[in-house]
Amino acid sequence: MKKMQLEICCGTTCYMLGANRLLNIENEMPSDLRGKTDVRALPCMGLCNEKELAGAPYVKLNGHVIENATAEKIYAKMRELLEA
Amino acid sequence: MIDGSVFLRRELMIRFVRAFNNGSLETELDRFPVEMRPRQGNSSRCCIYHDRAVIKYRLMNLLGFSCEEETDEARTLASYYREAMTREKPADITGRLPLSVCEAGCSECPSSQVVITGNCRGCFSRPCMYNCPKGAISVVNQVSTIDYTKCIKCGKCTSVCPYHAIVKTTVPCETACPTGAIHKDNDGHTRINGEKCISCGKCFAKCPFSAILERSQLLDVLKALKNGEKVVAMLAPALMSQDAGPIEQLFTAVSRLGFTDVIEVALGAEETTAAEAAEFREKMNAGEKLMTTSCCPAYVELVRKFIPDFRQYVSTTPSPMVFAAGIARRKHPGCKVVFVGPCVAKRVEACRNGIDWVLSFEELFAMLAGKNIDVISCEPWPIPRPAIDRARNFAKSCGVTEAVISELGGFADDFKLEAKAIDGIDRKTVTTLKMYASGKLPANFLEVMCCQGGCVNGPCSLRK
Structure with a gap:
């Protein structure tokens, strides 16, 4: 199966507001999700300017933007996409 | 997810710098509290108004003023900004502290004490009572009760209770302070004693309400660079x-x-x-x-x-x-x-x-x-x-x-x-x-x- 693309914004704003905590997410994933994503750290995606600063940290999962990203939110979106 | 109080501190700093770079800090400062906690939005504390007050005082510290210096509650942040922009160098802190307690942000935690919780089953062996060195615990109506005139908060009872029914509450900033510099004044407000504080910042790092603020020199550096x-x-x-x-x-x-x-x-x-x-x-x-x-x-x-x-x-x-x-x-x-x-x-x-x-x-x-x-x-x-x-x-x-x-x-x-x-x-x-x-x-x-x-x-x- 094709892996999901998880892009973590590592612009300084996202980094300061929590992205630094998400970089190791692959190692912390529950067993049903592990190995199903390619995690990449990206330079600033510009979302904190376009959208809202306080929505940081931003991540994209297969192109879907997740605001105020937390590991739980990412897992939920992964499951949603897996079921679809 | 990062700590909510760390998030707020950093979010404010970033907004502050962005507005400074746009040249709009003076006009935006007084709008920040409202924009960050709009009427329809969620609050982190009891209500958005409390949140807004805390944001205002945090901004005051970012401008280089401590909340304790406030003499006029109605003074605008723009006015503090104008004063900060004309100062030659940041306020001399010798004899004063870089840290202060933001009264609006402080939860005024109750003093540390040992409390018997509802989990007490009034057991027959009563280790809390027998291990108390001061005879401060007795059982009344099948529940352990502490006589606070005798309790010395040693916490022995908390460790021997088989139901974990006794807890010792703490005040995080006071517990973190290595020199006993944090105390409550007669009004119950937490204060830092300048004669004892060594500015280690342990209280700053440990307060879960992030109510201890650091007098910043950020604006002075931004101004010099500009x-x-x-x-x-x-x-x-x-x-x-x-x-x-x-x-x-x-x-x-x-x-x-x-x-x-x-x-x-x-x-x-x-x-x-x-x-x-x-x-x-x-x-x-x-x-x-x-x-x-x-x-x-x-x-x-x-x-x-x-x-x-x-x-x-x-x-x-x-x-x-x-x-x-x-x-x-x-x-x-x-x-x-x-x-x-x-x-x-x-x-x-x-x-x-x-x-x-x-x-x-x-x-x-x-x-x-x-x-x-x-x-x-x-x-x-x-x-x-x-x-x-x-x-x-x-x-x-x-x-x-x-x-x-x-x-x-x-x-x-x-x-x-x-x-x-x-x-x-x-x-x-x-x-x-x-x-x-x-x-x-x-x-x-x-x-x-x-x-x-x-x-x-x-x-x-x-x-x-």
């Missing part, structure tokens, strides 16, 4: 342990903020190492018993305020920050210097030693965020003369000791080096220091670091 002044950024070695990127790229990122030059404080640490080792040899050869390090400013404050007699043992060698400032000023005559680090107490030391400004790592990164500078997109900076590893290790516990030992290695001396370290200042440290002074604890070289693990775990660290 006016095209010659400013050199001196980056503390702890920056390399913040998971923020390779040092060469960090240098490029920081230089893009408009600094004339960026230098490693670790270069100053090399000079500190040499001077500290020389001072140690000289003192030991002169028959002295003990010398301690002096690069941790919170420790120096502890000695100054609590055991002035111990001062004779503290090395007189300047800290890496002071040496680094010398390097910067020789290279760029007439420049201003800003120390960037994870430390609150450095603000006090900087003030005493003519360092122009101090920024925290968080403030530096807010400046980067404000200019959309990403460390990972920056080209590596060709550092003309990188500091040696042992100097960069000053930020970790025992780093200073290792550097001094290797510096001493080349000499054959009559005395034998016996190095010990105090890794983290707590309430027992004063007693421990006295034991080293009297010889009850053996050592002739003592390293003292206020933060456990060293500066890398400083209160303004980015690793949160």
